[in-house]
Amino acid sequence: MMTALLIALAIPMSSENLVKNADFSQKDATGKGALGYQSTGDAFWSWVGYTDEIVTAGFAFPAKAKASGSVSQMVTGIDQKEGKWIRFTFRGLPEQNFQVSGDQLFMKIDFYEKQGTEYVDSAERLIYREVEKDRKELAVNGNYGKDGAAIWRTYEFEELLPFPEVDSVKVSVGYKNGGGKSNAQICFFLDDFSVVQLQKSSTGLVDPAEGPKARNQTAVPTTEGLVSLGGRWYYQPAKTETLALNAAGRFEGTLRVTQANANRLFYRDDRLINPFAGNMTAWLRKGYLDESGYPVTKDTFVPDNVTLTFDGKAKVAVVRAKNIPNHPTAKFPDTYGTQGYNPSYIQVQKSVFFLPLEPVTNPRAIAMTARDENGALPMGSVGFAVNGVVFYNPFDAGMQDASSIMDRCCGHPSPDYRYHYHKYPICVNTPFVDKGERHSPVIGFAFDGLPVYGPYESNGVMAKDLTTNKLNAFNAHFDEVRGWHYHVTPGKFPYILGGYFGQVDRRNFRR
Ligand SMILES: [Zn+2]
Ligand SMILES: [Zn+2]
Numbered sequence: 001m002m003t004a005l006l007i008a009l010a011i012p013m014s015s016e017n018l019v020k021n022a023d024f025s026q027k028d029a030t031g032k033g034a035l036g037y038q039s040t041g042d043a044f045w046s047w048v049g050y051t052d053e054i055v056t057a058g059f060a061f062p063a064k065a066k067a068s069g070s071v072s073q074m075v076t077g078i079d080q081k082e083g084k085w086i087r088f089t090f091r092g093l094p095e096q097n098f099q100v101s102g103d104q105l106f107m108k109i110d111f112y113e114k115q116g117t118e119y120v121d122s123a124e125r126l127i128y129r130e131v132e133k134d135r136k137e138l139a140v141n142g143n144y145g146k147d148g149a150a151i152w153r154t155y156e157f158e159e160l161l162p163f164p165e166v167d168s169v170k171v172s173v174g175y176k177n178g179g180g181k182s183n184a185q186i187c188f189f190l191d192d193f194s195v196v197q198l199q200k201s202s203t204g205l206v207d208p209a210e211g212p213k214a215r216n217q218t219a220v221p222t223t224e225g226l227v228s229l230g231g232r233w234y235y236q237p238a239k240t241e242t243l244a245l246n247a248a249g250r251f252e253g254t255l256r257v258t259q260a261n262a263n264r265l266f267y268r269d270d271r272l273i274n275p276f277a278g279n280m281t282a283w284l285r286k287g288y289l290d291e292s293g294y295p296v297t298k299d300t301f302v303p304d305n306v307t308l309t310f311d312g313k314a315k316v317a318v319v320r321a322k323n324i325p326n327h328p329t330a331k332f333p334d335t336y337g338t339q340g341y342n343p344s345y346i347q348v349q350k351s352v353f354f355l356p357l358e359p360v361t362n363p364r365a366i367a368m369t370a371r372d373e374n375g376a377l378p379m380g381s382v383g384f385a386v387n388g389v390v391f392y393n394p395f396d397a398g399m400q401d402a403s404s405i406m407d408r409c410c411g412h413p414s415p416d417y418r419y420h421y422h423k424y425p426i427c428v429n430t431p432f433v434d435k436g437e438r439h440s441p442v443i444g445f446a447f448d449g450l451p452v453y454g455p456y457e458s459n460g461v462m463a464k465d466l467t468t469n470k471l472n473a474f475n476a477h478f479d480e481v482r483g484w485h486y487h488v489t490p491g492k493f494p495y496i497l498g499g500y501f502g503q504v505d506r507r508n509f510r511r
Helices: 002-010 128-141 208-215
Strands: 038-041 044-047 057-062 069-076 085-094 105-113 118-126 153-160 168-175 187-198 227-230 233-235 254-257 265-268 282-284 300-302 306-311 316-321 351-356 381-385 390-392 411-413 419-421 442-446 451-453 456-458 476-479 483-487
Touching: 069 105, 069 187, 085 105, 085 128, 085 168, 105 128, 105 153, 118 153, 168 187, 351 381
Parallel strands: 390 419, 451 483
Antiparallel strands: 038 069, 044 057, 057 187, 069 168, 085 153, 085 187, 105 118, 105 168, 227 233, 233 265, 254 306, 282 300, 306 316, 316 351, 381 390, 381 442, 411 419, 442 451, 476 483
16 A cells, blocks of 8 residues: 555645635734735725625735736745645735726746845736636626626636745735726725645646656546545545545445545546635634524634545545635625515534435436426535535525525525525635636535536536537536536526436435
């Protein structure tokens, strides 16, 4: 086993986030900026969102005419041994009328040596066209079927360390040529900076130094050296960790996965990803309700918002979820009217789901009819996103199509105070940012164990628009690499699932 494990080290595993004050919550000494960050021009430290939202601190780029500015942090402690790739990400929200001309919204990495004193190189990536692309393709996913691109999503930039001596990077997000709407209130909001080092690019970039062989890698990644947990699930044990394997090397014990080891849990499709990494914790925000139903008075960190316990014998993962969204939400109950005056709170839940690791299609499966008259998909939870928040069918009480009235992260609470999604939750961070340039990544799982993917089938083509290998009435289709899988379909019924195409563990129906 040991020799095999060494081979597996080539698989990308992300290190710790090296950014300090990553969520901008700590103020600097002036009280007007964020501790550890520098800003220029029109950029300013701000609460990022509206009064009807649960809002956190971040930075704002106002769109007033000719505006420009940036926010950056000098990140120290870079060590090439930890990985030659630098992955810089942040969460951003372009408000509907935010505009720049000349594509001038950018992410930048400056590389330094000698404890950050000597500048050696820099790299820049323009991201405004992603904003425009989302506006074109995801508008229908929004509240009342519009503005679905004015939503938090993650932007990313991966670069090779140019020299082994680099020990610091300055990461920036900036803009120029503010777009003529001379209204300072319309902004691009930013939050949650992250810099991690990777041994291998997570986006499939190839180090030119590795030569043509690396570029000819097979489409299906090797799982050699990983312990198979069943189906498409794999685990890379830490050096100090022993899994209960039988004589044939099969996993027969139980394994608990939390944020601490989420980067060792892999799901295999055309790549090996860590679907839950970075998604298993959350902040219980002031204004939500705790488990006992009391209002939360102070933001509280929840380290185990979702955990999975893999059972090797039963070939099932037991998912325990508190169901706290790990992204911004609207304020609930809604007294502003932007969420249809939804009277419910967001409350901590204690949910247990059973996820089959080796999903089996159900030959007798029936898709739901237009208003689910046949009851093919139950009300309530039908699956969960990789942050542990549940998916519902398209309807709320009274069989109203619920997809139109949702907050800016595409969710809202039910009458039993359970926050849920009825459609593509763009705010859910997936392991890979979805730029719509290839098949989307996994964003969650249905209770039949089949994966739910983002909207794209290939570059610029959404699965809902396919003319060959069309989605069936369940919103599922088959390919050799992924097997049967669901896609979310922005603006198109049934939005997430149209029924269970696979066999569901009946324990998920216990109430
Ligand atoms: Zn609902
Ligand atoms: Zn597909």
